[in-house]
Amino acid sequence: MSDRGPAIQTHRLAMQYGDTRVLDDVTLSIGTGEVVALLGPNGAGKTTTIEILEGFRVPSGGEVQVLGETPHTAGEAWRARVGVVLQSWRDHGKWRVGEFLDYLGMYYTDYATAAVERPWPTTDLIERVGLAGKTLRRLDRLSGGERRRLDVAVGLLGRPEVLFLDEPTAGFDPQARRDFHKLIRSLSDLDTTILLTTHDLTEAEILASRILVLAGGTIVADGSPDDLRHRMSATASVRFRRDGHLHTESTDDPVSYLRSVLAEPGEIEDLEVRRASLEEAYLALVHQVETGADTQAASFGILPDEATETGDETDPTRAREGA
Numbered sequence: 162m163s164d165r166g167p168a169i170q171t172h173r174l175a176m177q178y179g180d181t182r183v184l185d186d187v188t189l190s191i192g193t194g195e196v197v198a199l200l201g202p203n204g205a206g207k208t209t210t211i212e213i214l215e216g217f218r219v220p221s222g223g224e225v226q227v228l229g230e231t232p233h234t235a236g237e238a239w240r241a242r243v244g245v246v247l248q249s250w251r252d253h254g255k256w257r258v259g260e261f262l263d264y265l266g267m268y269y270t271d272y273a274t275a276a277v278e279r280p281w282p283t284t285d286l287i288e289r290v291g292l293a294g295k296t297l298r299r300l301d302r303l304s305g306g307e308r309r310r311l312d313v314a315v316g317l318l319g320r321p322e323v324l325f326l327d328e329p330t331a332g333f334d335p336q337a338r339r340d341f342h343k344l345i346r347s348l349s350d351l352d353t354t355i356l357l358t359t360h361d362l363t364e365a366e367i368l369a370s371r372i373l374v375l376a377g378g379t380i381v382a383d384g385s386p387d388d389l390r391h392r393m394s395a396t397a398s399v400r401f402r403r404d405g406h407l408h409t410e411s412t413d414d415p416v417s418y419l420r421s422v423l424a425e426p427g428e429i430e431d432l433e434v435r436r437a438s439l440e441e442a443y444l445a446l447v448h449q450v451e452t453g454a455d456t457q458a459a460s461f462g463i464l465p466d467e468a469t470e471t472g473d474e475t476d477p478t479r480a481r482e483g484a
């Protein structure tokens with residue numbers, strides 16, 4: 162992470178659809194060049210959050226800044242610095258890969274600077290996203306994985322400073338997923354700030370240096386995958402056989418427990434001490450939030466302590482549009 166200040170920042174962000182409050186108090190800060198995964202159960206408000214950051218939705222309350230501007234009021238010059246990979250976008254089936262990117266790329270020409278060549282030259286970009294050899298392929302003849310690569314190419318066309326990826330690998334087969342991870346990791350040399358949503362904990366761990374968990378309308382965990390695993394899962398499971406009998410124990414202090422076990426007479430076999438996996442830690446955290454139990458989140462990440470402000474209703478005038 163660089164020290165150039167946050168690329169993305171929200172303070173007590175709130176979002177209400179009719180009577181339903183989806184985001185209650187989302188406060189986060191993402192530094193330039195960070196790759197961050199936003200996780201949360203279905204309906205937690207991940208897409209809503211991303212769409213506010215993209216400028217497609219107006220929040221009901223709170224503040225939001227992306228690259229120093231308020232997204233829903235920012236102009237075209239700001240938009241040219243932001244890349245968006247939507248969950249799905251409208252078809253342009255008869256276009257061919259190369260001509261489609263060439264056409265969209267024209268939009269960025271005016272936003273080129275001495276430091277940043279815009280648009281990304283189509284031939285290079287096609288190669289970078291792993292579509293070499295597909296330049297003349299019609300979009301409606303691309304496979305699902307190839308199509309998603311094209312989505313990423315569209316998101317990268319303007320060499321964005323911030324890239325939003327909403328469930329980028331949904332529906333991918335394992336190979337396509339692996340290729341996609343390689344592609345995203347290869348972008349780290351561009352210093353692009355990336356915020357992605359996913360339900361795949363392994364993907365979050367592979368791609369992101371930091372995980373944010375959104376649940377109950379707020380960020381309940383914020384840290385590295387290791388932080389999440391260790392801080393949210395103090396409990397370890399200890400399993401062993403003594404004199405042929407199986408013993409299992411869940412304990413918050415496996416070292417002391419093991420000492421007491423070893424002090425007892427009898428031969429120990431098949432000893433196994435296991436920390437919760439990242440997925441188990443995540444599921445436990447979400448369960449705690451959903452059932453209102455103590456989340457330990459205060460010691461883990463951001464937990465603003467003031468009441469949430471409310472503001473204007475959703476502005477539906479900026480409809481979400483594909484490329």
Ligand SMILES: Nc1ncnc2c1ncn2[C@@H]1O[C@H](COP(=O)(O)OP(=O)(O)OP(=O)(O)O)[C@@H](O)[C@H]1O
Nearest residue numbers: 178179181183201202203204205206207208209210
């Ligand atoms: N335009 C809308 N009008 C009313 N309710 C909406 C609207 N958009 C989203 N919602 C509701 O807001 C909640 C959050 O939706 P959102 O799509 O942001 O969640 P999510 O975390 O991305 O979910 P998923 O993991 O299922 O994609 C859901 O209950 C959804 O039904």
